[in-house]
Amino acid sequence: MAANSRNDPRLFDSSYSYGQLTSLTGFALRRASLLDFGKFGDSVGDRAITPLRYSLLEVVGANPGLQQVELAKILGLSKPAATLGLDFWEKRNCISRRKDRDDRRSYGIYLTEQGEATLAQLRDNVRQHDERLTTCLSDEELLQLRTLLRRIYSG
Amino acid sequence: MAANSRNDPRLFDSSYSYGQLTSLTGFALRRASLLDFGKFGDSVGDRAITPLRYSLLEVVGANPGLQQVELAKILGLSKPAATLGLDFWEKRNCISRRKDRDDRRSYGIYLTEQGEATLAQLRDNVRQHDERLTTCLSDEELLQLRTLLRRIYSG
DNA sequence: GGTCAATGGTTATTGACAATAACTATATCT
């Protein structure tokens, strides 16, 4: 089921005044982000796969053998959040935790074959989703937007 | 207390690979938005005032006599979310609900004097907060960014 | 070598938040 109109902040109603909100970058970021988030589950065909969970899998895939603590740091998560997120993918046989021989407190995280396949599929769906979100922008504008956003969040 | 490093997604660690994430607009939006959100409470000097609650007050101030249902639609909220949000401000004597004479099911929402003062103060703090978030951008870039974001979220 | 602090990870507890559903009251349509 598609997000209903109540949850769809795309419906910007210009017959009302938004006060100072329309001149705040933070407000614009939130609206755009919520819009993205709201459609994400449908786009990837599985409501359970949130942007966060997807990003987990992506980072694990890009950094085989990563520690959980590192993963958490990369994505700005708490330790428990990383644990839970990985539990989710482990239940789906997409990642495995291998005890590190040298430091037996920690695990190395790896994609399973199933995980590789799932990630490949997800990547495509997510890329398409992302393109749909930004169809209203030209390639140049898109590049510009990402560059500016990156400047903000990598401070 | 400032947000701790675990919650601060500004710490973008380029010694790891982010896979496809860095080329997704949605990812960039989320990171920037979370960064904004994380500092908001501190910026306005009151942890209880979230961006959502602030936006409520802003919209009420800009549209005196608004119905709750309209308010909800403007901000993409559910009816209960609007009710709760207004309860918050009503407890603080910042808004009042006046029964509409013509349609006694609905209320008109108005700022109280207290609400006007609070909003005025908030506006300043929020504007400063927003400027801090984007100090890394020139005025021109900022304008560009807002324009592009607006195109996205107003479909 | 033995204690003690620090680190990786999990579990337990809690709180915030928002969504749906159900309910009350009022309005509208026929």
Next chain:
DNA sequence: AGATATAGTTATTGTCAATAACCATTGACC
């Protein structure tokens, strides 16, 4: 009048993530 729709609130539920407490292992230091 009776059926239906609408404004608003309350109740219930589920998700999410954060903190704190906990276990196991490591490493530093005396």
